[in-house]
Amino acid sequence: MTSQTKYRQITLKHLLIANKKMIGIQFYPDKVLQAMVKSLPGIKWSTRYQMAILPNNSQHLTRIFNTFKDVCGINCHYFFFNRPVSHSSTPLSVDQFRKRPVKGNWRHCPDDFYQKLEIRKYALNTARSYIHLFERFINYYREETDLINIHEFKIKAYLQTLVQAGKSDSYINQSINAIKFYYEVVKEMPNRFYAIERPIKKESLPKVLSRGEVLQMIATTPNLKHRCIISLLYSAGLRRGELLDLKIEDIESQRGMIKVTNGKGGKDRYTLLSQNTLQDLRAYYRTYQPNTYLFEGSAGGKYSGTSIAKIVTRAAKKAKIRWRVTPHVLRHSFATHLLEAGTDIRYIQLLLGHNSTKTTEIYTHVANSSFKQIINPLDLDKNTMDISTTSV
Structure with a gap:
């Protein structure tokens, strides 16, 4: 050319x-x-x-x-759909959904739906969500034997029922994604739903703990394994799934780094390894002796995501934190505290695995370093305040 x-x-x-x-x-x-x-x-x-x-x-x-x-x-980005969305060498299998016994007249996803999820190597959590939400949709219109006949106005009507049922914006958006996945990706049909409007995206700020609250959560967690989990979520800025996928060899203690393999979007990256956490990890390894994954269940294999959430929630209650703390709040806190300490936002972007600093910039709205130089007008010295005493 x-x-x-x-x-x-x-x-x-x-x-x-x-x-x-x-x-x-x-x-x-x-x-x-x-x-x-x-x-x-x-x-x-x-x-x-x-x-x-x-x-x-x-x-x-x-x-x-x-x-x-x-x-x-x-x-041809919109035309050929078979390129993988993940470059992970681990194939996705949705046989657990494909082979489910049929209960009553509940309609399962068509087989080509499962097949396309596997070909494109969707993350298991995404695949699970798409299957669940698409089945809710096709069972709402169970009388339609040919799914191609479900037109745009019917999809709008279904989405309206979700709104009326009080479903969250995230739930509705994921439902739209699941429906569009079938028609546009599986059936390789048009972007036929131009007029389907999504909920207006709310620009909500991330919830963040103070450093003292995080330290209190760690200090009030006596279980060594649980303490390591909380410490790693915070000190490495890990997503819950990334923590669950950590293998023993991913902890590179000599380099003071943690390798995150196949993170969100199928990307690998390195993040920080806290020396304080490393001491606990060494004691944990000697005590629990995991085989493959850093954190394993009692029967071996990967630890449960539900258990991680419960550990964090319980630790927050013990630390007398009065609002709901999730594993992702610890990741938000990690990024915010780095920013408050003066770390360049480009480094924070790399540590978090964001594609762009635009995603990372959300933390500038919650970091208190941006406001430290501003004196609250109520705290100004009385001698410097210009207060008129002239009566009107």
Whole structure:
């Protein structure tokens, strides 16, 4: 591709028009591209979608690639869905859901739903959520034997019932994601739900503990294993799933680092290993002698996520913290305390595994270092306050 054409690009999308699968060609107005698009046999224009359209078949797809491959970029991100969302070498299996016995007339997800989750290596928690939420949806419309016939207005009506039932914005968004996953990814159909509106995203601030409260939680936890869990969640800024996935060799004590393998988004990273926590970890290892994972259940294997949540909640109560503390609150506290101590936000981004500092910047809204130089007007010296005593 020459320098003159490197800024040209077409984007391919799936569309469903009059129940027929179509290829949508989206592009920025350009005389060369317009002429080439018009040259395609059978090309039409969709006013609704503002795209050029062709019937979706292998002949038209091949013609598009042959026509444009040497002229401009071809963005297939929305068209080919089989690329993995995770680069983990551990395959996802959803056989536990696929092989469930049918209870009554409850309808399970179609097999191609499970298959696509496995092909794209979705995280197990995401897969579990999608299966649960999509089954709720298809059982709401149990009379529809062909899922393709469930149109946009029915999806809107279903989402309205979720709102009326008081479901959270997160629950509704995840429901939309599960529904769109089936139609757009599994069935490789269009982005057909343009008019489906999501709840307005609330910009809520993360809940954060003071450093003293975290230390009190650790100090009032006598169980060595539980104390190590709380200390690691905080001192390494780990997500709960990342803690559960830690293996013995991930604790690199000589380097003072912890390797996080296959974190959120399938990314590996390094984070900090506290020397104080390391002392407890060595005592824990001698006492419990785990085999593979750093924290294992009584019968071996990976520790339970529910148990982690209970450990944190119990420790918070013992520390007399009056609001609900979750494992993720400890991660938020880690990031906030680093920021308050003057750590560059770019380093905090790397330690947390964020894709961008924009995600990490949320902690600037809760870090007290931003406000330390501001004197509250009630605390100003009386001699410096300009108070008028003139009567009106």
